[in-house]
Amino acid sequence: MxxxxxxxxxxxxxxxxxxxxxxxxxxxxxxxxxxxxxxxxxxxxxxxxxxxxxxxxxxxxxxxxxxxxxxxxxxxxxxxxxxxxxxxxxxxxxxxxxxxxxxxxxxxxxxxxxxxxxxxxxxxxxxxxxxxxxxxxxxxxxxxxxxxxxxxxxxxxxxxxxxxxxxxxxxxxxxxxxxxxxxxxxxxxxxxxxxxxxxxxxxxxxxxxGWSLYDESIEPLLTRNPYGHKGTYGTGLLIGGSETMPGSIQLATRAALRTGIGKLQVATVPSAQLGLIINAPEAMILDQTTETIQGIVTQVDVAGIGPGLSSEFTSEWIDLLLRQDIPVVLDASALIRDSYPERQAAIVVTPHIGEFARMTNQTVAEVQDDLFEQASAYAMLHQVIVVLKSHVILIAKPDGGGYVIAGASSGLAKGGSGDTLFGLITSLLGQRKHYQHLSIERLIAMGVSWYAQASKQVEQRMHPSSIVATDLIEQLGKVEG
Ligand SMILES: NC(=O)C1=CN([C@@H]2O[C@H](COP(=O)(O)OP(=O)(O)OC[C@H]3O[C@@H](n4cnc5c(N)ncnc54)[C@H](O)[C@@H]3O)[C@@H](O)[C@H]2O)[C@@H](O)CC1
Ligand SMILES: Nc1ncnc2c1ncn2[C@@H]1O[C@H](COP(=O)(O)OP(=O)(O)O)[C@@H](O)[C@H]1O
Ligand SMILES: [K+]
CATH class of the missing domain: 3.40.50.10260 (YjeF N-terminal domain)
Known part of the structure; x- marks a missing residue:
């Protein structure tokens, strides 16, 4: 590195x-x-x-x-x-x-x-x-x-x-x-x-x-245990989607499934459920209610919340997730906290620079000018892992250091890519038992690398203007270590 x-x-x-x-x-x-x-x-x-x-x-x-x-x-x-x-x-x-x-x-x-x-x-x-x-x-x-x-x-x-x-x-x-x-x-x-x-x-x-350019092989991510079963690869919970934004949770779900999770539960609204039945029949679909989420959250290995979500209960659901001893990924509409509880399991926030500027009361230009320091300061202050998305992606660790992933396709600069990355990261964190030889930050860095490499490979057959998140998700399984 x-x-x-x-x-x-x-x-x-x-x-x-x-x-x-x-x-x-x-x-x-x-x-x-x-x-x-x-x-x-x-x-x-x-x-x-x-x-x-x-x-x-x-x-x-x-x-x-x-x-x-x-x-x-x-x-x-x-x-x-x-x-x-x-x-x-x-x-x-x-x-x-x-x-x-x-x-x-x-x-x-x-x-x-x-x-x-x-x-x-x-x-x-x-x-x-x-x-x-x-x-x-x-x-x-x-x-x-x-x-x-x-x-x-x-x-x-x-x-x-x-x-x-x-x-x-x-x-x-x-x-x-x-x-x-x-x-x-x-x-x-x-x-x-x-x-x-x-x-x-x-x-x-x-x-x-503290900081390095992450350029390691992603081979360790692509290993599978020939004697494993679906339990080996964990169960994930995704909460997202709303009547006006039903698409993002579908992309997140499909990315999570393509990234190896054993079982996936998705709590979403009826209009998004319909899309999932057609486009991601492998996922288990739940109603997006407090009772359902309360019932399932103790049975999963990871929870991710945010894409397309528009609910008055978002904050309550975040609290519910953070009370469990599982990694929690917060994205998009769930990036609303200004403090986080002290806990053993990781909290991962995945803002793009616009969201991060809002979270830190700054302008986008101020964030861009000092990207490393900004990401580090937030990660250290709140003891969370920050995945800060821009033309490069920074993964800031709570200890002040971090990884940079560069070289992704500019075709990612479109709605839908972030949802894909959110699904991918949540899925990998749900498989912690399988990947326990990797630190959580390295696991995330390797996942982001996987995403970046997939985007670059799609670029070999398609102009960046035409790349959509679906192409990226399909490419994930074709990337070689
Ligand atoms: N471990 C390393 O990274 C090594 C670094 N070395 C070199 O050392 C460099 C740093 O050396 P220095 O600290 O001497 O700094 P620089 O060589 O970058 O520049 C400092 C000099 O430029 C002048 N200067 C600065 N701004 C000016 C301006 N706006 N107008 C006119 N003059 C200006 C200063 O008065 C000073 O004389 C590195 O960039 C690298 O090239 C290498 O020599 C060897 C090892
Ligand atoms: N110029 C660029 N080059 C490479 N990657 C980019 C560029 N601009 C944005 N991206 C990536 O595109 C993704 C966009 O994510 P985000 O804005 O969250 O999308 P979404 O609308 O899906 O939430 C991020 O992974 C970001 O790093
Ligand atoms: K120079």
Whole structure:
């Protein structure tokens, strides 16, 4: 799993390496030479390569890249528009690079490749001087003429942690070589487009920090016990649907069934019941009344409530579910609590960013600007698991860390996908006995991965505009680990 850092964590790992005996010069050497190796794999020695270096350690990385390329006979121009690096580590590499003939020069003509080593995680967005703006404009002109742009660690001008003060100005890379860990802004909606392709550069440091990009195989989810019976895979209860919104509970039900639950009880209104009889005959149908829910809730392994629900009793039913010792998933109309009881079994909330903004009294933009911190803060404060749905999905753990699932199809950005994910997550949590080797958060992360992979596979035969939740549900069973 690949880590995702904020500025503080990036500094902490540098500090850790230093106090553990590995100086920053060594990390810089490794960063620069690994990036040079990757550039050599894609570009020939006769291409004109420009490396633009800033005055911090990001600039120092640039000197190492240039030195490695010059050593292999590449045609390198190194430009240092703000003067020589000022940090001791970067200066050491500047001096060493000079021995190979690499010195700062002026820029002239058109370049094939530009390496952006101007600013990294130390960029100060408040200091947007004319010289920075002019430099960015010049690089953009070069890109329009066909230059490829590679960013070192983070594209210059892009904030690392959150985007509330982001001016919108920054270099837009074709690819970014992320040092040791990805940075948060690579997954935020305003800044993600500046990164281009993300390439992780291994600096030989240990994994550390709270957030990671979830990219594990989903194989453990696709195992089935050949000697199992329906009891092995748990019983789930879904509560949702109303006369005006009968569709969402059907999607949730079908997704839950396609995700392996042994038995499924669905409490819904008469008009939705009719649809379920036709589209999900495997589910058991209950009336959506307090008495029925009271009667069944002690017999199930998981309960999920919310999609399409419109009832004056919603809050009462949530209380009823939360009093049981089973995981409870709250979605859509059931995202109405501002506090949760202390309990052993997990509470999972699955808001999209709009719902989350409402839950936290903020605007959608405020949530998007600081997605990681927002999700973490809620999970820690309320001791719940937050599945925050946006162009990426964050799973925030009550301990402050979490997982990010990226790369799902934009075809998911439609009504119905969230209902599908709700059904899938509830179904998996109902099968805890079967999946007891996985922590609950990993189980959810793997489930979200399953959903994202299915969406990507549907995209291979269908344009995202045409993908509907039903296609996704049908695809679930065709995904391979
Ligand atoms: N463990 C890691 O992650 C490693 C990180 N390294 C590099 O170190 C970088 C961080 O280095 P630094 O903290 O030195 O920071 P940077 O190199 O990102 O930038 C700081 C420098 O830029 C100047 N600056 C900042 N904002 C400016 C603005 N708006 N206008 C003009 N000048 C501005 C500052 O005065 C300072 O000199 C990372 O991004 C990465 O490239 C590597 O060298 C090796 C290992
Ligand atoms: N641009 C996008 N790329 C990939 N996935 C997206 C994008 N926009 C939204 N999604 C996903 O689509 C789903 C929408 O969920 P939600 O808004 O709850 O839908 P519903 O209307 O079914 O409740 C979420 O899983 C979200 O992560
Ligand atoms: K950079």
């Amino acid at each position: 690949e880590m995702i850092y904020d500025t503080h964590e990036a500094r902490q790992i540098d500090e850790w390496a230093k106090t553990s005996g590995l100086p920053l010069e060594v990390l810089m050497e490794r960063a620069g030479s690994e990036i040079a190796k990757q550039i050599k794999e894609h570009h020939d020695a006769d291409e004109r390569i420009l490396i633009v270096c800033g005055t911090g350690n990001n600039g120092g990385d640039g000197y190492v890249i240039g030195r490695e390329l010059i050593r292999d006979g590449y045609d390198i121009t190194l430009h240092a528009p703000f003067g020589e690096p000022k940090t001791a580590t970067a200066r050491l590499h500047t001096r060493y690079a000079e021995k190979f003939g690499l010195v700062a020069e002026g820029i002239c003509g058109q370049y094939d490749v530009i390496v952006d080593a101007v600013f990294g995680t130390g960029f100060d967005g408040a200091r947007f001087t004319k010289s920075v703006t002019d430099l960015f404009a010049w690089v953009q002109e070069q890109q329009q003429q066909g230059a490829r742009l590679y960013a070192v660690d983070i594209p210059s001008g892009i904030p690392t942690d959150q985007t509330s003060d982001f001016s919108g100005k920054g270099l837009k890379a074709d690819a970014t070589f992320c040092l040791h860990a990805f940075k948060r802004s690579a997954f935020l909606v305003k800044t993600a487009p500046f990164f281009g392709q993300l390439k992780k550069i291994d600096l030989g440091l240990p994994a550390f920090g």
